[in-house]
Amino acid sequence: xxALAFWLETIFRTVGGLLAVxxxxxxxxxxxxxxxxxxxxxxxxxxxxxxxxxLQLLAEVGKAFQKEDIFPTxxxxxxxxxxxxxxxxxxxxxxxxxxxxxxxxxxxxxxxxFFALAISSISVIGILMAGWASANxxxxxxxxxxxxxxxxxxxPLVLAVMGVVIQAGTLNMQDxxxxxxxxxxxxxxxxxxxxxxxxxxxxxxFLIAMQAELTQPPFDMPVAESELVSGYMTEYSGVxxxxxxxxEFATAGVFSMxxxxxxxxxxxxxxxxxxxNFFNIAxxxxxxxxxxxxxxxxxxxxxxxxxxxxxxxQKLAWKVLIPLSLLNIVATGILKVAF
Amino acid sequence: xxxxxxxxxxxxxxxxxxxxxxxxxxxxxxxxxxxxAVTIQYPHEKETPAxxxxxxxxxxxxxxxxxxLCARECPDWCIYIEGHKTKAPPxxxxxxxxxxNLLDRFDIDFALCMFCGICVEVCPFDALFWSPEYEFSExxxxxxxxxxxxxxxxxxxxxxxxxxxxxxxxxxRKVPR
Numbered sequence: 001x002x003a004l005a006f007w008l009e010t011i012f013r014t015v016g017g018l019l020a021v022x023x024x025x026x027x028x029x030x031x032x033x034x035x036x037x038x039x040x041x042x043x044x045x046x047x048x049x050x051x052x053x054x055l056q057l058l059a060e061v062g063k064a065f066q067k068e069d070i071f072p073t074x075x076x077x078x079x080x081x082x083x084x085x086x087x088x089x090x091x092x093x094x095x096x097x098x099x100x101x102x103x104x105x106x107x108x109x110x111x112x113x114f115f116a117l118a119i120s121s122i123s124v125i126g127i128l129m130a131g132w133a134s135a136n137x138x139x140x141x142x143x144x145x146x147x148x149x150x151x152x153x154x155x156p157l158v159l160a161v162m163g164v165v166i167q168a169g170t171l172n173m174q175d176x177x178x179x180x181x182x183x184x185x186x187x188x189x190x191x192x193x194x195x196x197x198x199x200x201x202x203x204x205x206f207l208i209a210m211q212a213e214l215t216q217p218p219f220d221m222p223v224a225e226s227e228l229v230s231g232y233m234t235e236y237s238g239v240x241x242x243x244x245x246x247x248e249f250a251t252a253g254v255f256s257m258x259x260x261x262x263x264x265x266x267x268x269x270x271x272x273x274x275x276x277n278f279f280n281i282a283x284x285x286x287x288x289x290x291x292x293x294x295x296x297x298x299x300x301x302x303x304x305x306x307x308x309x310x311x312x313x314q315k316l317a318w319k320v321l322i323p324l325s326l327l328n329i330v331a332t333g334i335l336k337v338a339f
Numbered sequence: 340x341x342x343x344x345x346x347x348x349x350x351x352x353x354x355x356x357x358x359x360x361x362x363x364x365x366x367x368x369x370x371x372x373x374x375x376a377v378t379i380q381y382p383h384e385k386e387t388p389a390x391x392x393x394x395x396x397x398x399x400x401x402x403x404x405x406x407x408l409c410a411r412e413c414p415d416w417c418i419y420i421e422g423h424k425t426k427a428p429p430x431x432x433x434x435x436x437x438x439x440n441l442l443d444r445f446d447i448d449f450a451l452c453m454f455c456g457i458c459v460e461v462c463p464f465d466a467l468f469w470s471p472e473y474e475f476s477e478x479x480x481x482x483x484x485x486x487x488x489x490x491x492x493x494x495x496x497x498x499x500x501x502x503x504x505x506x507x508x509x510x511x512r513k514v515p516r
């Protein structure tokens with residue numbers, strides 16, 4: 001690897017981090033929220049700004065920048081102003097541990113997946129801050145619902161990852177990718193061992209818990225617009241609302257990256273030596289393709305299912321997903337020892 | 340149907356709907372969502388409204404006797420009528436001069452109008468008609484007050500009444516031109 005001056009490396013990493021978070025977020029909003037959602041509903045979506053509405057996002061961002069940044073009179077100004085940044089910060093910290101190629105990574109932590117899961121809960125604090133500081137009962141209810149939901153679904157998320165960690169024998173994201181690249185399924189290593197095959201139950205649990213962590217419908221109880229106006233985002237306008245919005249979809253992208261890394265083999269495609277320099281260039285693209293696969297599922301569920309009631313939502317986490325993921329861990333452990 | 344098969348069926352419904360929108364001609368033809376979508380890209384292409392669509396209210400001024408029935412029945416009070424009485428010459432020589440109501444002002448404020456059509460229903464002299472024309476938005480709200488000359492212009496867009504269902508003995512109404 002080429003050694004760079006510290007300042008140059010810092011610039012590279014800053015730009016890379018921004019790209020890795022914002023580019024997928026914008027692509028997801030356009031491809032899924034604007035277009036696929038419209039097609040599911042037999043309509044076209046935005047068509048005016050740019051070819052097939054592709055510049056609509058720029059128009060939306062520009063609109064948000066023009067709007068007034070409103071603070072409610074009784075709001076706790078500092079906390080209210082800081083909340084969206086806390087949410088967005090957790091997203092940016094989350095992308096740090098995702099590997100994009102054999103040498104293309106931000107930080108190569110030995111406890112990578114542990115760090116990611118720990119950092120992802122920071123967004124709960126930001127959402128609670130927003131709900132509490134708004135001085136609005138709808139915001140507060142939304143914030144508390146979000147806290148309850150995110151904490152409940154953190155558990156199946158972590159427990160689903162446990163199976164992968166047991167199978168890979170490491171917490172390091174890069175090593176998890178290599179374990180999948182070099183793995184074998186009952187002695188046949190033709191496509192490596194993407195853990196979606198051996199950890200299919202874990203993948204399903206991870207996907208459901210991820211959907212809930214992202215507060216995407218059908219798990220959008222915290223922002224249930226028919227009950228809570230817009231939940232913790234009710235009092236936000238202009239840029240700060242935009243930050244929440246970016247946070248929501250950037251987190252969708254980054255969580256999909258983590259899911260792709262854990263279950264679909266990350267930047268690796270079968271048939272090419274995982275140490276080759278090819279993956280430093282193509283790795284991010286391969287990753288983006290896999291992210292699109294995962295997010296297609298996420299948004300497909302989003303467009304299909306109606307919202308859970310609060311008690312159904314908690315029941316699914318505590319009575320179905322957590323026992324199932326515990327069973328998955330036990331089964332994975334037994335098989336790991338047996339083979 | 341169990342929970343899981345039902346959920347899978349639901350996924351199938353949305354996938355089918357998306358597929359039919361993106362590939363209206365089948366999987367081998369190039370995707371053309373603008374053909375598959377059921378919506379119309381409004382400013383570029385326009386739908387022809389149904390002949391009895393309630394677009395805007397037209398006034399046939401000659402038939403109006405300023406009887407004020409429409410203005411009084413209007414739930415929004417958005418019709419403004421002013422008129423005065425004049426003497427018209429007698430029909431036969433030596434007769435008494437006839438009394439006639441002349442219309443000075445007939446305005447409908449479409450900013451208030453809720454398009455209920457009661458005025459059209461209630462008019463006993465066939466002076467008010469529905470026109471399917473719908474593009475009369477204005478940048479200034481005051482311009483939505485259509486005076487009698489503007490309302491009379493809409494008369495040209497009023498379509499003829501359609502024939503009644505088979506077996507009906509009622510005579511089809513005529514639109515005065």
